[in-house]
Amino acid sequence: MPHSTLSQLEQKQDFIRRHIGPGAEETAQMLETVGASSLDDLIEQTVPASIRLPQAMNLGQSQTEAEALAALKVVASQNKINRSYIGMGYYDTHTPNVILRNVLENPGWYTAYTPYQPEIAQGRLQALLNFQQVTLDLTGMDLASASLLDEGTAAAEAMTLARRMSKNKKSNLFFIADDVHPQTINVVETRAEMFGFEIVVGKAEEVAAQDVFGALLQYPGTTGEVRDLTDLIAAVQDKKGIVAVAADLMSLVLLKSPGEMGADVVLGSAQRFGVPMGYGGPHAAFFATRDAYKRSLPGRIIGVSQDSRGKPALRMALQTREQHIRREKANSNICTAQVLLANMASFFAVYHGPEGLKTIANRIHRFADILAAGLITKGFSLRHNQWFDTITVEVADKKAVLETALAAGINLRNDLDGAVGIALDETTTRADIEQLFTVLAGEGHGLDIDKLDQQLVENGSGSIPAELNRTSAILTHEVFNSYHSETEMLRYIKSLENKDLALNHSMISLGSCTMKLNATAEMIPVTWPEFGKLHPFAPLDQAKGYQDLIKELGDWLVEVTGYDNISMQPNSGAQGEYAGLIAIRKYHESRGDAHRNICLIPSSAHGTNPASAQMVDYKVVVVNCDKNGNVDMADLKTKAAEMADHLACIMITYPSTHGVYEETISEICDIVHQHGGQVYLDGANMNAQVGLTSPGLIGSDVSHLNLHKTFCIPHGGGGPGVGPIGVKAHLAPFLPDHNVLGVDASTKGNGAVSSAPWGSASILPISYMYIKMMGGEGLKKATEMAILNANYIAKKLSGHYPVLYKGRNDRVAHECIIDLRPLKESSGVTEMDVAKRLNDYGFHAPTMSFPVAGTLMIEPTESEAKAELDRFIEAMLCIREEIAKVESGEWDALDNPLHNAPHTLADICDSEWNHSYDRQLAAYPVASVAKNKFWPTVNRIDDVYGDRNLICSCPSVDTYRD
Numbered sequence: 001m002p003h004s005t006l007s008q009l010e011q012k013q014d015f016i017r018r019h020i021g022p023g024a025e026e027t028a029q030m031l032e033t034v035g036a037s038s039l040d041d042l043i044e045q046t047v048p049a050s051i052r053l054p055q056a057m058n059l060g061q062s063q064t065e066a067e068a069l070a071a072l073k074v075v076a077s078q079n080k081i082n083r084s085y086i087g088m089g090y091y092d093t094h095t096p097n098v099i100l101r102n103v104l105e106n107p108g109w110y111t112a113y114t115p116y117q118p119e120i121a122q123g124r125l126q127a128l129l130n131f132q133q134v135t136l137d138l139t140g141m142d143l144a145s146a147s148l149l150d151e152g153t154a155a156a157e158a159m160t161l162a163r164r165m166s167k168n169k170k171s172n173l174f175f176i177a178d179d180v181h182p183q184t185i186n187v188v189e190t191r192a193e194m195f196g197f198e199i200v201v202g203k204a205e206e207v208a209a210q211d212v213f214g215a216l217l218q219y220p221g222t223t224g225e226v227r228d229l230t231d232l233i234a235a236v237q238d239k240k241g242i243v244a245v246a247a248d249l250m251s252l253v254l255l256k257s258p259g260e261m262g263a264d265v266v267l268g269s270a271q272r273f274g275v276p277m278g279y280g281g282p283h284a285a286f287f288a289t290r291d292a293y294k295r296s297l298p299g300r301i302i303g304v305s306q307d308s309r310g311k312p313a314l315r316m317a318l319q320t321r322e323q324h325i326r327r328e329k330a331n332s333n334i335c336t337a338q339v340l341l342a343n344m345a346s347f348f349a350v351y352h353g354p355e356g357l358k359t360i361a362n363r364i365h366r367f368a369d370i371l372a373a374g375l376i377t378k379g380f381s382l383r384h385n386q387w388f389d390t391i392t393v394e395v396a397d398k399k400a401v402l403e404t405a406l407a408a409g410i411n412l413r414n415d416l417d418g419a420v421g422i423a424l425d426e427t428t429t430r431a432d433i434e435q436l437f438t439v440l441a442g443e444g445h446g447l448d449i450d451k452l453d454q455q456l457v458e459n460g461s462g463s464i465p466a467e468l469n470r471t472s473a474i475l476t477h478e479v480f481n482s483y484h485s486e487t488e489m490l491r492y493i494k495s496l497e498n499k500d501l502a503l504n505h506s507m508i509s510l511g512s513c514t515m516k517l518n519a520t521a522e523m524i525p526v527t528w529p530e531f532g533k534l535h536p537f538a539p540l541d542q543a544k545g546y547q548d549l550i551k552e553l554g555d556w557l558v559e560v561t562g563y564d565n566i567s568m569q570p571n572s573g574a575q576g577e578y579a580g581l582i583a584i585r586k587y588h589e590s591r592g593d594a595h596r597n598i599c600l601i602p603s604s605a606h607g608t609n610p611a612s613a614q615m616v617d618y619k620v621v622v623v624n625c626d627k628n629g630n631v632d633m634a635d636l637k638t639k640a641a642e643m644a645d646h647l648a649c650i651m652i653t654y655p656s657t658h659g660v661y662e663e664t665i666s667e668i669c670d671i672v673h674q675h676g677g678q679v680y681l682d683g684a685n686m687n688a689q690v691g692l693t694s695p696g697l698i699g700s701d702v703s704h705l706n707l708h709k710t711f712c713i714p715h716g717g718g719g720p721g722v723g724p725i726g727v728k729a730h731l732a733p734f735l736p737d738h739n740v741l742g743v744d745a746s747t748k749g750n751g752a753v754s755s756a757p758w759g760s761a762s763i764l765p766i767s768y769m770y771i772k773m774m775g776g777e778g779l780k781k782a783t784e785m786a787i788l789n790a791n792y793i794a795k796k797l798s799g800h801y802p803v804l805y806k807g808r809n810d811r812v813a814h815e816c817i818i819d820l821r822p823l824k825e826s827s828g829v830t831e832m833d834v835a836k837r838l839n840d841y842g843f844h845a846p847t848m849s850f851p852v853a854g855t856l857m858i859e860p861t862e863s864e865a866k867a868e869l870d871r872f873i874e875a876m877l878c879i880r881e882e883i884a885k886v887e888s889g890e891w892d893a894l895d896n897p898l899h900n901a902p903h904t905l906a907d908i909c910d911s912e913w914n915h916s917y918d919r920q921l922a923a924y925p926v927a928s929v930a931k932n933k934f935w936p937t938v939n940r941i942d943d944v945y946g947d948r949n950l951i952c953s954c955p956s957v958d959t960y961r962d
């Protein structure tokens with residue numbers, strides 16, 4: 001290449017062309033198809049001029065993968081990894097390498113979507129069912145959900161469940177024991193403030209004297225104490241209160257379960273089952289309760305049902321209680337949860353099995369006993385006589401002890417009066433105990449681990465009283481007793497992965513969910529130990545790498561959104577909504593406007609919007625949409641004016657959930673502002689804004705960003721997510737804080753919305769890498785190409801299916817909705833049939849029946865190449881022809897490939913085939929399918945059967961026998 005310049009050869013923009021699917025030639029062809037002369041022309045036709053950014057974003061040049069990784073490595077190396085004994089709900093753990101590489105680092109697991117299409121998601125549904133079973137066995141409860149966001153929010157959910165379920169309707173009081181982890185108290189207090197519940201924090205034994213609707217206890221306590229809670233629980237229940245116990249999963253391997261003590265709810269974090277601390281998250285919380293409260297359980301539940309062949313098959317149970325559907329009647333606003341991390345924890349239990357877990361738990365406990373015995377020998381006194389893994393040591397000169405520890409590279413818990421806390425974990429070794437002896441008792445302490453151990457073996461320690469030893473069996477199901485060699489485990493993980501369709505197979509065009517590329521270079525830093533091994537409460541000077549990364553990413557997001565401040569704390573989009581609404585509420589309160597409590601929400605809104613509004617005790621008033629899917633301006637004006645005295649805010653999505661850039665958006669903001677309200681702009685559709693417009697420019701006051709949509713964090717099969725919020729300056733003083741580590745001087749004393757100060761910090765490097773490798777120019781290009789891809793699909797399908805909503809010049813934004821209702825009318829073929837038939841063609845269905853029932857919402861994203869779009873279009877067109885055969889009566893209404901979809905190998909290999917179409921058409925309807933066939937592993941699943949016969953634990957082996 002004699003004529004290339006050096007900078008061309010350096011391939012500075014290389015990542016941009018890797019991230020964006022279509023190349024120059026395909027782009028030109030697609031532009032021709034949609035009838036635009038250039039990308040600029042298309043954007044001009046599509047995005048209203050009045051909201052276009054006047055200048056380019058100031059985000060720097062794109063960097064190559066190698067450059068960006070090297071730069072991030074420098075940032076990461078600013079983190080100092082001390083040995084952590086801080087505890088407080090976060091413990092070091094060995095992620096089994098077979099799980100690390102084959103789950104956490106495997107796109108087959110991390111790029112999957114939430115399992116709304118269960119026929120192509122049986123693998124992760126099985127892993128989640130295992131997670132529920134682990135939860136049930138260890139907590140001793142009847143019913144468990146498939147993960148919540150973190151321990152603090154799970155505790156807050158327990159409080160609201162107590163409010164709903166308690167028969168003590170007179171009381172407005174919720175009691176929290178003072179040995180609950182402090183950050184949990186902080187998160188629960190925030191939630192209580194919003195609902196107007198009164199909170200009393202006191203010694204656990206004081207609960208009996210209170211008249212409460214519910215109480216939260218911790219087991220073992222935050223300073224390590226193990227005690228029998230049976231009598232306290234009974235005392236609260238006697239007065240019709242509900243008792244939640246926050247428990248430590250590892251301790252429950254050895255301890256009598258809270259369920260056996262009578263608890264109504266048991267919750268906690270599954271982090272120490274193989275998930276790195278990661279400076280606070282993401283981790284899966286578990287939540288279990290009594291069968292009687294099943295309709296009040298927050299989050300998703302995986303249940304066993306059967307498919308059309310009568311075989312057992314898994315699905316999300318009671319989906320009609322999904323928060324999307326219940327809107328303002330929802331129990332909670334949880335949507336994205338922590339699926340990937342729950343799966344890791346469940347695999348940890350599968351790999352170790354009951355015996356392996358007992359060995360781990362017993363080893364941790366023995367080390368704690370040895371440490372305690374040695375220190376007592378040396379004259380130390382311990383705060384408690386009973387413990388599992390955490391001891392609290394009274395020290396005369398705490399400062400000196402902490403300094404000696406720091407000098408030895410050790411973090412002890414430092415927030416206790418006159419004492420230090422030492423929490424041991426799975427990674428603790430003899431050398432660690434030696435070192436702890438030296439730090440506390442000085443060089444030449446003369447303590448001998450083997451001698452101390454021998455005494456304990458002979459005499460016992462009494463640190464777990466006999467009545468609190470677990471006697472019930474755990475993990476007796478076959479799945480926990482089968483895969484203990486690495487070969488077996490590897491194959492088990494792979495066998496489940498094979499059942500699931502993820503982005504590494506084909507495009508997942510989930511409208512509103514932006515299933516774009518999760519580039520490998522973005523994912524690599526997530527498992528660097530510099531990011532994984534940091535405790536969220538480590539001293540700030542050890543977390544400089546994280547702090548720099550959070551600051552820089554925050555600055556970039558400020559630039560992208562046009563806001564003034566960012567909070568990284570919310571660990572999902574819905575949590576961002578909650579945090580943003582809290583900021584709005586506190587802002588109004590600060591101005592003497594506490595009576596403002598009405599939240600306007602257009603009828604097209606995502607279900608989390610009204611669900612979040614009810615979490616801050618706002619009244620939802622629905623604003624109509626017109627026939628074009630836009631906000632009905634007359635209705636908005638009337639309602640805003642009528643309610644002006646009490647108007648708190650509007651929650652609006654932009655571009656609208658109908659996939660259109662509403663021309664009136666700035667006017668909508670003005671109207672709400674004129675009547676004293678604030679504008680919450682749901683940022684889930686940022687993929688249609690970045691670089692072209694911004695929420696700040698449009699005129700809104702606060703938004704959440706779904707980093708797990710627009711900014712490349714993978715969906716993980718239904719989580720993790722990060723939902724940072726951006727705010728204009730006037731709302732900044734009301735952003736979340738944290739009571740253990742302050743987040744920012746300007747928000748001091750505000751409540752927390754998540755357990756960790758910076759939420760799910762360990763996946764922020766993904767978004768950091770994305771922005772670094774794309775630069776301002778690349779990000780803008782991505783938005784433009786997302787719009788082109790969507791318009792291309794809309795154009796290609798439009799002669800065959802009606803495209804429901806269009807904006808100016810008949811353009812759609814980054815997604816389009818196709819209407820299947822007329823076809824249903826003429827043929828009886830449902831949107832469900834089309835969705836399942838797409839599986840036969842190797843595709844995941846688009847978003848079904850949101851925001852409009854009977855439709856599909858397609859969002860291809862910029863990452864899909866033209867070839868993949870064409871395959872999808874081909875499938876949709878073939879399906880249209882199939883529908884025509886049902887319409888014309890050529891195929892029977894009940895015996896056709898749509899109605900029977902998806903087709904499985906069991907169908908094709910069945911010696912009987914009694915259909916009016918042949919096997920080839922069933923499974924290989926077009927030639928391209930044959931090259932890369934994906935086989936759903938179960939036939940269509942019977943939803944009604946599953947909900948009528950609710951089974952949310954692992955079925956016994958017999959069920960699987962034919």
Ligand SMILES: *Cc1c(COP(=O)(O)O)cnc(C)c1O
Pocket residue numbers: 334335336512513572573574575606608609653657682684685706721723
């Ligand atoms: C995804 C989404 C949300 C909720 O985000 P989660 O991370 O799932 O809580 C809210 N609004 C819209 C429009 C969304 O698409």
